[in-house]
Amino acid sequence: MLANDALSPEKRAQILDGAADVFAHDGYEGASMSRIAAVANVSKGTLYNHFESKAQLFAAYVESACARNLCQAFAATDENLDVAETLARIGRRMVEMMLSDLGLTIYRVVVAEAKKFPELANAFYEAGPARAIAQMAQWLAARTAEGKLAVEDPAFAAEQFFCLCQTRLWLRYKLNLQEAAPEAAIETVVAAATRMFLNTYGVTP
Amino acid sequence: MLANDALSPEKRAQILDGAADVFAHDGYEGASMSRIAAVANVSKGTLYNHFESKAQLFAAYVESACARNLCQAFAATDENLDVAETLARIGRRMVEMMLSDLGLTIYRVVVAEAKKFPELANAFYEAGPARAIAQMAQWLAARTAEGKLAVEDPAFAAEQFFCLCQTRLWLRYKLNLQEAAPEAAIETVVAAATRMFLNTYGVTP
Amino acid sequence: MLANDALSPEKRAQILDGAADVFAHDGYEGASMSRIAAVANVSKGTLYNHFESKAQLFAAYVESACARNLCQAFAATDENLDVAETLARIGRRMVEMMLSDLGLTIYRVVVAEAKKFPELANAFYEAGPARAIAQMAQWLAARTAEGKLAVEDPAFAAEQFFCLCQTRLWLRYKLNLQEAAPEAAIETVVAAATRMFLNTYGVTP
Amino acid sequence: MLANDALSPEKRAQILDGAADVFAHDGYEGASMSRIAAVANVSKGTLYNHFESKAQLFAAYVESACARNLCQAFAATDENLDVAETLARIGRRMVEMMLSDLGLTIYRVVVAEAKKFPELANAFYEAGPARAIAQMAQWLAARTAEGKLAVEDPAFAAEQFFCLCQTRLWLRYKLNLQEAAPEAAIETVVAAATRMFLNTYGVTP
DNA sequence: GATGAATGAGGGTTCATTCAT
DNA sequence: AATGAATGAACCCTCATTCAT
Numbered sequence: 005m006l007a008n009d010a011l012s013p014e015k016r017a018q019i020l021d022g023a024a025d026v027f028a029h030d031g032y033e034g035a036s037m038s039r040i041a042a043v044a045n046v047s048k049g050t051l052y053n054h055f056e057s058k059a060q061l062f063a064a065y066v067e068s069a070c071a072r073n074l075c076q077a078f079a080a081t082d083e084n085l086d087v088a089e090t091l092a093r094i095g096r097r098m099v100e101m102m103l104s105d106l107g108l109t110i111y112r113v114v115v116a117e118a119k120k121f122p123e124l125a126n127a128f129y130e131a132g133p134a135r136a137i138a139q140m141a142q143w144l145a146a147r148t149a150e151g152k153l154a155v156e157d158p159a160f161a162a163e164q165f166f167c168l169c170q171t172r173l174w175l176r177y178k179l180n181l182q183e184a185a186p187e188a189a190i191e192t193v194v195a196a197a198t199r200m201f202l203n204t205y206g207v208t209p
Numbered sequence: 210m211l212a213n214d215a216l217s218p219e220k221r222a223q224i225l226d227g228a229a230d231v232f233a234h235d236g237y238e239g240a241s242m243s244r245i246a247a248v249a250n251v252s253k254g255t256l257y258n259h260f261e262s263k264a265q266l267f268a269a270y271v272e273s274a275c276a277r278n279l280c281q282a283f284a285a286t287d288e289n290l291d292v293a294e295t296l297a298r299i300g301r302r303m304v305e306m307m308l309s310d311l312g313l314t315i316y317r318v319v320v321a322e323a324k325k326f327p328e329l330a331n332a333f334y335e336a337g338p339a340r341a342i343a344q345m346a347q348w349l350a351a352r353t354a355e356g357k358l359a360v361e362d363p364a365f366a367a368e369q370f371f372c373l374c375q376t377r378l379w380l381r382y383k384l385n386l387q388e389a390a391p392e393a394a395i396e397t398v399v400a401a402a403t404r405m406f407l408n409t410y411g412v413t414p
Numbered sequence: 415m416l417a418n419d420a421l422s423p424e425k426r427a428q429i430l431d432g433a434a435d436v437f438a439h440d441g442y443e444g445a446s447m448s449r450i451a452a453v454a455n456v457s458k459g460t461l462y463n464h465f466e467s468k469a470q471l472f473a474a475y476v477e478s479a480c481a482r483n484l485c486q487a488f489a490a491t492d493e494n495l496d497v498a499e500t501l502a503r504i505g506r507r508m509v510e511m512m513l514s515d516l517g518l519t520i521y522r523v524v525v526a527e528a529k530k531f532p533e534l535a536n537a538f539y540e541a542g543p544a545r546a547i548a549q550m551a552q553w554l555a556a557r558t559a560e561g562k563l564a565v566e567d568p569a570f571a572a573e574q575f576f577c578l579c580q581t582r583l584w585l586r587y588k589l590n591l592q593e594a595a596p597e598a599a600i601e602t603v604v605a606a607a608t609r610m611f612l613n614t615y616g617v618t619p
Numbered sequence: 620m621l622a623n624d625a626l627s628p629e630k631r632a633q634i635l636d637g638a639a640d641v642f643a644h645d646g647y648e649g650a651s652m653s654r655i656a657a658v659a660n661v662s663k664g665t666l667y668n669h670f671e672s673k674a675q676l677f678a679a680y681v682e683s684a685c686a687r688n689l690c691q692a693f694a695a696t697d698e699n700l701d702v703a704e705t706l707a708r709i710g711r712r713m714v715e716m717m718l719s720d721l722g723l724t725i726y727r728v729v730v731a732e733a734k735k736f737p738e739l740a741n742a743f744y745e746a747g748p749a750r751a752i753a754q755m756a757q758w759l760a761a762r763t764a765e766g767k768l769a770v771e772d773p774a775f776a777a778e779q780f781f782c783l784c785q786t787r788l789w790l791r792y793k794l795n796l797q798e799a800a801p802e803a804a805i806e807t808v809v810a811a812a813t814r815m816f817l818n819t820y821g822v823t824p
Numbered sequence: 825g826a827t828g829a830a831t832g833a834g835g836g837t838t839c840a841t842t843c844a845t
Numbered sequence: 846a847a848t849g850a851a852t853g854a855a856c857c858c859t860c861a862t863t864c865a866t
Contacts, residue, residue, distance in 0.1 A: 011850070031321055033238030037836060047852045049839080054850095058836065116236060116321030118385040125384040133380060160377065164405065167372045172365065175338060179330040180323040200369065203408040216825075242861055252827045253862085263861065421846075441731060443648030447840055457848045458841085468840065526646055526731030528795040535794040543790060570787065574815065577782045582775065585748060589740040590733040610779065613818040626829070652857060662831045667858065669829095 016054050019044045023065045028109040032062050032117045059121070066124050069110040070131035087152050087206075088198055094140065095169040095194035102170065103177050103190075112178065137162045144205075155205045168197035221259050224249045228270045233314040237267055237322050264326070271329050274315045275336035292357050292411075293403055299345065300374040300399035307375065308382050308395075317383065342367045349410075360410045373402035426464050429454045433475045438519040442472050442527050469531070476534045479520045480541035497562050497616075498608055504550065505579040505604035512580065513587050513600075522588065547572045554615075565615045578607035631669050634659045638680045643724040647677050647732045674736070681739045684725040685746035702767050702821075703813055709755065710784040710809035717785065718792050718805075727793065752777045759820075770820045783812035 022044025026035045037058055041048040055061035085093070101107050110128065118125040140162035147153040155161045171193050176182045227249025231240045242263055246253045260266040290298070306312050315333065323330040345367035352358040360366045376398050381387045432454025436445045447468055451458045465471040495503070511517050520538065528535040550572035557563040565571045581603050586592045637659025641650045652673055656663045670676035700708070716722050725743065733740040755777035762768040770776045786808050791797045 015850080029324065031236075031238065031325075033236060034325070036834075038834080048837085049852050049854095050850075052837065112320055112323070115317055115383050118317070118383065120239075122385055126386060129381070129384050129386060160401070163376045164373060164401065167376045168369060171368045171372045176334070178320050178323065179334050180327050181331060181334060196365070196369065200405060200409045204405045220825090241859080243859090246828095254827050254864085255825080257862070258825065425846090441646075441648060443646065444735075446838080448838090451849095459843085459848050460846080462841070463846065522730055522733070525727055525793050528727070528793065529644065530649070532795050536796060539791070539794050539796060570811070573786045574783060574811065577786045578779060581778045581782045586744070588730050588733065589744050590737055591741060591744060606775070606779065610815060610819045614815045630829080651855075653855080663833095663858080664831050664860085665829075673857065 011054055015046065015050065019046060019051060019054055019061070020065055020068055022046075023061055024069065027062060027065050027113055028105075031113060032058075032120070035062075037061075062117075063121065063124055066110065066114060066121075066128060069106060070128055072106070087147055088202060090143075091165070091198045091201060092194050094143075095165065095197055096190060098136065098166055099169050099173060099190050099194060102174055108177055133166075136166070140165065152207065153205050154207050161201075161205055165197060165201050168200060169194055171197065216259055220251065220255065224251060224256060224259055224266070225270055225273050227251075228266055229274060232267060232270050232318060233311075236318060237263075237325070240267075242266075267322075268326065268329055271315065271319060271326075272332060272336075274311060275333055277311075292352055293407060296370070296403045296406060297399050299348075300370065300402055301395060303341065303371055304374050304378060304395050304399060307379055313382055338371075341371070345370065357412065358410050359412050366406075366410055370402060370406050373405060374399055376402065421464055425456065425460065429456060429461060429464055429471070430475055430478050432456075433471055434479065437472060437475050437523060438516075441523060442468075442530070445472075447471075472527075473531065473534055476520065476524060476531075477537060477541075479516060480538055482516075497557055498612060501575070501608045501611060502604050504553075505575065505607055506600060508546065508576055509579050509583060509600050509604060512584055518587055543576075546576070550575065561617065563615050564617050571611075571615055575607060575611050578610060579604055581607065626669055630661065630665065634661060634666060634669055634676070635680055635683055637661075638676055639684065642677060642680050642728055646728060647673075647735070650677075652676075677732075678736065678739055681725065681729060681736075681743060684721060685743055687721070702762060703817060705758075706780070706813045706816060707809050709758075710780065710812055711805060713751065713781055714784050714788060714805050714809060717789055723792055748781075751781070755780065767822065768820050769822050776816075776820055780812060780816050783815060784809055786812065 019040070022042075023035075023040050025043050026040045029035075030039075035058075037048060037051055040061070041051050044051075051061065055064060102111075114121075114125055114128045137159055141158035144153060144155045144158040144161055148155045148158070173189065173193060224245070227247075228240075228245050230248050231245045234240075235244075240263075242253060242256055245266070246256050249256075256266065260269060307316075319326075319330055319333045342364055346363035349358060349360045349363040349366055353360045353363070378394065378398060429450070432452075433445075433450050435453050436450045439445075440449075445468075447458060447461055450471070451461050454461075461471065465474060512521075524531075524535055524538045547569055551568035554563060554565045554568040554571055558565045558568070583599065583603060634655070637657075638650075638655050640658050641655045644650075645654075650673075652663060652666055655676070656666050659666075666676065670679060717726075729736075729740055729743045752774055756773035759768060759770045759773040759776055763770045763773070788804065788808060
């Protein structure tokens with residue numbers, strides 16, 4: 005619906021790659037179709053054979069970035085680790101995803117254009133945060149049923165945990181105040197988040 | 210350094226007011242100097258007499274918005290309330306500021322242009338979040354010295370608290386997914402944050 | 415010379431039909447080869463297999479429209495009616511043709527592009543007006559020879575008659591100022607033209 | 620309403636002159652704003668400071684061409700010449716105007732775009748033909764009142780006369796089939812038209 | 825010091841045309 | 846013989862910036 009599907013998917017992908025570069029770097033308004041065409045190594049006409057307009061190309065970029073990056077953020081939780089360790093793993097994954105280049109970029113660009121493209125903001129939220137929250141809530145509910153946690157409102161607790169995990173990191177990254185990804189810092193923050201979370205929702209044996 | 214100081218400050222303020230309207234509404238790239246001039250009721254030439262370029266006008270706008278909005282967010286904490294109640298008040302203030310129109314707008318605009326104007330992102334961080342964190346850290350350290358709290362790393366704990374207070378709210382606002390401001394929701398979130406915070410950093414009498 | 419004759423005439427006709435629709439509706443510059451291809455249900459490539467360029471396709475369209483529409487305008491004059499009645503029939507036919515959709519369209523399009531395609535203007539004139547004038551002149555000469563009319567310069571008189579028959583109608587149609595075709599108005603105008611013509615070229619018994 | 624009147628009329632006129640050249644040569648669709656700017660010796664931006672869009676520039680051009688050319692076509696009729704001679708003068712004037720460069724050009728361009736700009740076609744008709752017909756009708760009515768002519772329907776007779784005066788000339792000019800203006804041909808045609816007109820509407824002493 | 829008309833590069837988009845399939 | 850994706854020049858229009866008044 006966002007693009008003509010009859011055209012070669014390779015060219016489409018090639019264009020989306022170029023668009024990703026440019027949108028990520030310049031934002032929606034700052035990006036120019038000419039630049040995208042140049043970066044993608046296609047002619048401007050080809051851009052318009054594949055995407056009806058700049059807005060639709062942007063939508064397709066956001067869509068694909070969401071699909072590529074955000075869904076699988078919550079893979080592989082069901083292990084035989086204890087609750088604390090699993091929490092830490094989930095937290096670590098989440099933060100790594102949020103601080104990844106693509107994660108930050110898509111967030112930045114979606115927030116910046118949330119007013120102009122509300123449906124994109126919504127799609128982003130559903131594809132990313134909402135899904136992660138739902139999965140985590142489910143996991144919390146299951147552990148609570150097992151008596152390993154005591155969580156009354158699993159969705160809310162999930163959101164609390166994710167918020168805690170961002171401490172000190174996300175805002176600084178979003179503001180571009182930090183360059184390199186500090187593995188150690190993530191570890192510390194997630195450990196503190198886990199501890200705090202369990203202080204409230206853990207069960208004492 | 211950002212503007213010619215010999216010119217009348219009234220005109221400068223008038224321009225900044227117009228610029229605030231337009232930048233807030235259209236973002237940096239979407240705003241046009243013509244529109245700003247029109248909204249500010251000055252000629253385009255006057256714009257350029259007061260500000261060297263669009264980028265510098267934008268910088269001045271961000272600077273002034275930071276100054277106007279973010280400093281006083283942390284006023285009036287030192288009261289004779291108990292620790293829990295004071296925490297809740299601080300949290301409420303913080304969230305209200307973050308969800309306010311100007312707060313969201315300046316945040317959105319700074320994040321969107323963080324790559325293009327890194328020094329602005331930094332200025333915003335220092336004027337807003339950094340200051341709030343520092344003040345809160347100081348308050349936490351004082352309470353710890355009094356034996357009313359047990360906080361090892363006050364700055365970090367402050368950031369944790371602020372993160373907890375955003376739960377469920379900020380992201381949805383930033384993404385424009387919510388219209389009206391829910392007083393009750395803020396109350397609930399802040400109460401939960403306070404409880405969780407005290408579960409970890411409180412002292413049991 | 416205008417097209418490759420080795421290709422299937424059906425496709426050619428199919429294309430010309432589509433081209434007729436689009437050129438009539440949008441004019442030469444306003445028409446797009448893509449739209450013509452779509453309307454004609456062929457690919458753009460096929461367009462260019464049959465016609466070297468947009469200009470040549472346009473030429474072929476004008477040619478075919480002339481051929482289709484203008485030649486038979488002067489059929490069926492030689493009847494046993496008296497001179498006045500025959501004049502009126504000829505006038506009526508002529509006007510109906512000139513006011514017909516195709517007649518107006520081809521005229522409009524040829525006049526509009528007369529400077530860009532002078533040879534088309536000439537072809538149109540020869541295929542349409544010139545032929546009608548010649549036929550009418552011949553008829554006038556014959557009647558003069560019979561003593562039923564007194565026409566010195568038959569070609570000129572023919573042109574006068576055709577001009578008279580347009581009175582009040584053609585210009586308004588060309589300017590799109592009138593929607594429906596007024597049978598009664600045509601009748602009145604042609605009757606007046608016939609009367610005036612006979613006042614000058616008739617013979618009094 | 621068609622343009623910003625606050626700007627210098629000279630530049631406006633300069634632009635309209637350039638636009639006249641280009642529109643006359645290339646038609647509406649064929650004309651490009653870049654070319655108009657170049658021919659008018661202004662920048663493209665200036666074009667848009669003076670006229671909101673290509674369509675409005677075109678409208679202004681048609682308006683000014685109508686005003687400049689068509690109004691005064693019917694000046695100086697009230698002389699002491701006899702009816703036949705006056706008719707001939709009127710006819711001559713009319714034909715000369717219709718065959719003039721500007722007359723032909725504006726007609727061509729208005730007819731070509733009559734569908735796209737119906738209000739312009741109407742404005743042209745009212746400014747040109749309608750006015751001429753009304754003036755002539757008035758003159759015919761006056762002569763009829765004096766007993767020098769016997770015209771029942773003056774407006775219709777006026778239109779007949781103007782049609783007759785075009786004989787052989789206008790169509791050929793509109794189609795660009797003739798280059799030079801033949802004074803003698805005009806004389807002949809108008810004389811014939813006058814004769815024919817008086818054969819119907821004259822009074823025999 | 826303030827103005828706003830003028831500039832021209834660059835914006836998104838369309839389109840006649842080509843050519844590998 | 847037919848296709849339609851790719852091309853890139855040219856389209857109309859906007860805009861940050863300048864400068865004569």
